[in-house]
Amino acid sequence: KKNLFSGIQPSGIITLGNYIGALSNFVKMQDDxxxxxxxxxxxxxxxxxxxxxxxxxxxxxxxxxxxxxLNPEKCILFIQSHVSAHAELNWVLNTITYVGEVSRMTQYKDKSRKNADNINMGLMDYPVLQTADILLYNSSVVPIGADQKQHVELSRDLAIRFNGHYGDTFVVPEPVINKYGAKIMSLADPLKKMSKSDENINAFVAVTDDKDTIIRKFKRAVTDSDNVIKASKDKPGITNLLTIYSVFADKAIAAAEKEFINSNYGDFKLAVAESVIAKLTPIQEEYKRLLADKAYLNQVLINGAKQANDIARRTLSKVYKKIGFYMPE
Ligand code: TYM
Known part of the structure; x- marks a missing residue:
């Protein structure tokens, strides 16, 4: 089996975008x-x-x-800061990364615009740390949403560059991106990505939103006024809702279009909300149950960190040898 690495930031809300673009694929890929x-x-x-x-x-x-x-018996689940090799490899990779290539990254430019009072070095170094994450585990594949494609391309470039300078060391990773649902759009503005940091809470649905909130947010979703339920470029709102429905109801877009051929937008939006609720309700129940079992979660995280650390340390030693750091043997 090949190795796979991915991650999500613990920055609060986890949206349907994170779920569709990343989490649901994490689950699907865990056996392979x-x-x-x-x-x-x-x-x-x-x-x-x-x-x-x-x-x-x-x-x-x-x-x-x-x-x-995600089954902790099948995959390694851990908190990044528990494995210090991430920060250590990050440093090494910084020395082969050009300032020009990271300052050109779309997400860096975006985030600098939004956090103009805090354009810190970490913000610029973000994709290099992400590269360390991926390369430490010899990962062949990296499941992500479309917005992370540029970062994984940098990871590929850096892996190839390091291998070129120091000899074959890193596996060159491939991004895995959904054909549909790689970029779930805001419910308030379907030309914008659905983002947890949106100041309008109606723009996103959180995986932890309750039923009434989910229904309310979908009912308010911005669409168009021609009452045709069809996926097309000039109908971004309806296309987004069809994409969400197709993922949650597990149907092809064409099948979904057929299903709603005689429906109005109100009924369609309610059906989308119901499909999301049907999938999220059992997840939310399990989530609540797990939160109450702190001892179990702690054990999972301790085991995960141990396993991750073993792999990461091995890669880091290999890297240190290749670059010529002296080790007394
Ligand atoms: P984060 O937490 O911002 O996003 C987690 C994942 O969710 C995807 N995503 C979306 N997919 C579809 N539609 C959306 N609207 C949407 N919004 C977010 C993101 O593409 C991402 O896959 N930098 C990463 C975290 C990371 C990582 C890594 C990923 C750190 N190290 C190494 C892969 C490998 C991020 O964006 O997190």
Whole structure:
């Protein structure tokens, strides 16, 4: 089996975008790969976090991973800061990364615009740390949403560059991106990505939203006025809702279009909301149950960190040898 690495930031809300673009694939892929899934708290602090809230979010994301179907017996689940090799490899990779290539990254430019008062070094270094995450585990595949494609391309470039300088060391990773649902759009503005940091809470549905909230948010979803339920470029709102429905109801887009051929937007939106609720309700119940079992979650995280650390340390030693750091033997 090949190795797979991916991660999600513990920055609070986990949206339907995160679920469709990433989490649901994490679950699907866990039998076919050696999966390593991280709660990337080192990444989260590139924007200001309240320490108590960050702590809570990290723990809760561990519960959500398992509630969504990740099995800690099959995959490694761990918190990034528990494995110091991430920061260590990050440093080494910094020395082969050009300032020009990271300052050109779309997400860096975006985030700098939004956090103009805190354009810190970490924000720029974010994709290099992400590269360390991936390369430490010899990962062949990296499941992500479309917005992370550029970062994984940098990871490929850096792996190839390092191998070129120091000899074959890293596996060159491939991004795995959904054909549909790689970019779930905002419910308030279907030309914008659905994002947890949107100031309009009607723009996103959180995986932990209750039924009434989910129904309300879908009812308010911005669409168009021609009452035709069809996926097309000029109908971004309806296309987005069809994509969400197709994932949650497990039907092809064409089948969904057929199903709603005689429906109005109101009925369609309600059906989308119901499909989301049907899938999320059992996840939410399991999530609540797990949150109450702190001892179990802690044990999962301790075991996960141990396993991750074993693999990561091995890669880091190999790297240190290749670059010529002296080791007394
Ligand atoms: P984060 O937490 O911002 O996002 C987690 C995952 O959710 C995907 N995603 C979406 N997919 C579809 N539609 C959306 N609207 C949407 N919004 C978010 C993201 O693409 C991502 O896959 N930098 C990563 C975290 C990370 C990582 C890694 C990923 C750190 N190290 C190593 C892979 C490998 C991120 O965006 O997290």
């Amino acid at each position: 790969y050696n999966c390593i899934y991280s709660i990337v708290d080192l990444h989260a602090i590139t924007v200001r976090q309240d320490p108590l809230v960050l702590k809570k979010n990290s723990f809760e994301l561990a519960a959500l991973y398992i509630a969504c179907g």
